[in-house]
Amino acid sequence: MWKLAIDLGSSVTKIYRADTNNGIVLVEPSCVAVSGAEESVRAWGREAKNLIGKTADCTSVVYPVFEGEIVRPRLAAEMLTEFLQRVGVKKSAFRRAQILMGIPCGASQATVNAYVNLAEECGLKNVFFVEQPYLVATSVGATVGSFEPVFCLDIGGGTTNVAVVSVDGIISGLSMNIGGNNMDLSIRMDIQEHNRLQIGALTAERLKNELVNLSPTAMGAMVAEGCSVDSYRPASSSIRAQEIRSCVTRYLDKVVEYATMVIRNLPAEVAAIVNRNGVYLSGGVMKIPGVASYIGERLEMRYFVSEEPQFSTAQGAGALLRDKDLLRSFAKEID
Numbered sequence: 001m002w003k004l005a006i007d008l009g010s011s012v013t014k015i016y017r018a019d020t021n022n023g024i025v026l027v028e029p030s031c032v033a034v035s036g037a038e039e040s041v042r043a044w045g046r047e048a049k050n051l052i053g054k055t056a057d058c059t060s061v062v063y064p065v066f067e068g069e070i071v072r073p074r075l076a077a078e079m080l081t082e083f084l085q086r087v088g089v090k091k092s093a094f095r096r097a098q099i100l101m102g103i104p105c106g107a108s109q110a111t112v113n114a115y116v117n118l119a120e121e122c123g124l125k126n127v128f129f130v131e132q133p134y135l136v137a138t139s140v141g142a143t144v145g146s147f148e149p150v151f152c153l154d155i156g157g158g159t160t161n162v163a164v165v166s167v168d169g170i171i172s173g174l175s176m177n178i179g180g181n182n183m184d185l186s187i188r189m190d191i192q193e194h195n196r197l198q199i200g201a202l203t204a205e206r207l208k209n210e211l212v213n214l215s216p217t218a219m220g221a222m223v224a225e226g227c228s229v230d231s232y233r234p235a236s237s238s239i240r241a242q243e244i245r246s247c248v249t250r251y252l253d254k255v256v257e258y259a260t261m262v263i264r265n266l267p268a269e270v271a272a273i274v275n276r277n278g279v280y281l282s283g284g285v286m287k288i289p290g291v292a293s294y295i296g297e298r299l300e301m302r303y304f305v306s307e308e309p310q311f312s313t314a315q316g317a318g319a320l321l322r323d324k325d326l327l328r329s330f331a332k333e334i335d
């Protein structure tokens with residue numbers, strides 16, 4: 001029987017296969033390109049993302065999940081159905097497949113319902129829903145037997161989750177709409193203002209992921225191509241890593257501020273454990289060089305980050321599908 005863990009991220013969907021040793025079997029941008037009044041889907045995932053900023057008026061690229069919320073239910077269902085089929089699941093096997101789907105930390109009843117409806121719309125009948133911090137905690141080896149509270153901090157494309165997780169619940173936590181997308185936008189605005197150059201969303205994301213390095217001695221530079229704000233003609237400009245560093249750090253500073261609030265709300269015993277064990281960092285933004293140490297230093301805490309932090313949630317979800325006891329305590333009761 002298929003056992004699949006789905007991390008339907010605001011930016012990237014990851015699917016982990018837990019009934020074999022295959023691990024992560026799908027990584028695709030969570031977007032579709034749609035056209036016409038009926039919004040029929042023309043392209044999915046990577047192919048759709050490549051069209052951003054390049055389409056004619058009648059086509060647009062849509063992210064059906066925005067900051068953790070399912071904002072376009074029909075497109076979300078079509079996208080998830082397509083991704084599951086790409087993994088090899090036939091439509092006729094959807095109803096029997098065992099699925100674990102991550103949902104935002106502290107999701108309201110309306111949000112949970114939206115995820116339940118999404119699963120139903122796809123024809124999935126055997127689905128567990130688990131709040132994301134539990135998944136990250138599982139990825140770092142939490143088990144029912146030996147369970148000390150785990151402090152997790154995940155910065156994705158649209159949201160940041162900060163939580164101290166224990167086996168019987170989230171002791172303190174919050175979710176905020178800060179993520180890589182804010183940093184991309186900030187890079188676009190800064191370059192427009194300081195270099196008089198308008199750049200596209202994909203170029204901004206590339207600058208963030210390939211140029212930004214928070215080390216104070218980082219020296220890199222990259223040429224950004226776009227359009228001059230003054231002459232409206234194609235133009236390019238050389239951007240130094242140091243010039244756009246603050247587009248990333250201004251959001252990290254906010255995350256640190258909120259994470260500090262979460263720590264302050266902890267009971268003394270738990271605070272002591274967290275202080276001793278440190279913080280587990282995950283999410284794609286941790287791939288940017290220097291981000292993890294920047295956060296760790298400001299929280300004045302030991303920090304851990306896996307080699308592929310963008311997959312921590314999906315990997316934890318996969319591990320959870322294999323651990324019935326832990327799954328039972330973490331899965332959300334659905335009425």
Ligand SMILES: Nc1ncnc2c1ncn2[C@@H]1O[C@H](COP(=O)(O)OP(=O)(O)OP(=O)(O)O)[C@@H](O)[C@H]1O
Nearest residue numbers: 009010011012156157158159180209283284285287
């Ligand atoms: N090497 C990288 N690989 C993937 N994403 C990266 C990398 N470097 C930086 N990022 C950024 O990380 C973000 C995506 O992270 P992640 O996949 O954790 O988000 P998500 O799970 O889709 O979103 P969310 O958790 O907010 O719903 C994007 O802003 C992306 O640009």
Ligand SMILES: [Mg+2]
Nearest residue numbers: 009010156313
């Ligand atoms: Mg995520």
